Amino acid sequence: MTLPVVHRVTALDLALRPAPWPFAEQRRADIDAHFALKQGEKPQLFNGRVLLARHPVFSPDRFSADFFETDFASFLAWRDWGFPDTSVFNGFGMGALRCSDGAFVMGEMGRHTANAGRIYFPSGTPDLDDIRGDAVDIAGSVAREVEEETGLAPADYRAGAEWDCVVSGVAVAMIRVLDVDGSGDALRARIEANLARQHQPELAAIHLVRGRGDLTAAMPRFVTAFIERQFSA
Template structure:
């Protein structure tokens, strides 16, 4: 298994380009059947539009890639079938909330979601709402996902100027540390109170990671690699 590689960058150039994904076209019938089965298991999931990427290039302090539009059903099949098209990757932003006493705050996905039980930072595969002037606004996506999952707004944290792009398999997680002027336990309590007000929150639990001993198998490798690097600095 290839170990994750972390590139620290300050600029993201993520153009949206018109392109038809051969995998989605050629295996359309199989994809439709696969998604129907998933919907029977979890009726809440729906076949919305999202953005995947190709042609990643790291150039010194920058990262660029081309994004294209597809549907969630094709993405889910590609993921569940072991990423058969190796020329495509899921490039998404993550907001690494960090308290003023050094704890990272992560959320556990609810059982009704497509990633039930997984634990990671607020994030989401980009969708059409993240397109701004023909490019993918990953910073805006992070702000939106943090607000949706935790109730925190951009006024509640100070974002680092750089991104740590963690390349792991078919994923590129563009992670930005969001510094919150609050202790970890108080931050968790605040987020839990926000979740309690929601009818069907995306998260089922909030976890604090203070050192690598708090990492678990439920956390994706791109998350644990990032946290390990942070604690080794």
């Protein structure tokens, strides 16, 4: 298994370049049947439009890639079938909430979601709401996901100038540190109160990570690689 690689950059150059996806076209019937099965297990799943990417390029201070539109059913099948087309990758942003006491805050995905039980930072596969002109706005995607999942608005944190782009297999997690005043316990309580007001929150629990000892198997490898780097000093 290839270990994750972390590239620290200050700029993201993510172009929207519409193009067909042969995997989605050639496997359409199988994809639709797979999604029907998954939707039967989890009726909340919605076959909306999402963005995947091709042609990742890293320079000393910049990450560039080309994004294209597809449907969630094709993305889900591609993921569940072990990523049969390695010419594309899942590129997404994550907001690494970091409290004044050094604790990072992560959410555990609810049972009704496609990633049930997984623990990671607020994030989501980019969709059509993240398109700005002919580019994909990952910073905006992160802000939207953070607010949707935790209730925190941009005024509640300070976004770092750098992105840690963690390449792990066919995933590129573009992670930005978001510094929040107050302790980890206080932020967890605030987010839990926000979740309690929702009818069906996306998150089932909030976890604090204060060091490598708090990492678990439920956290994706791109998350643990980021945390290991943060606490390597």
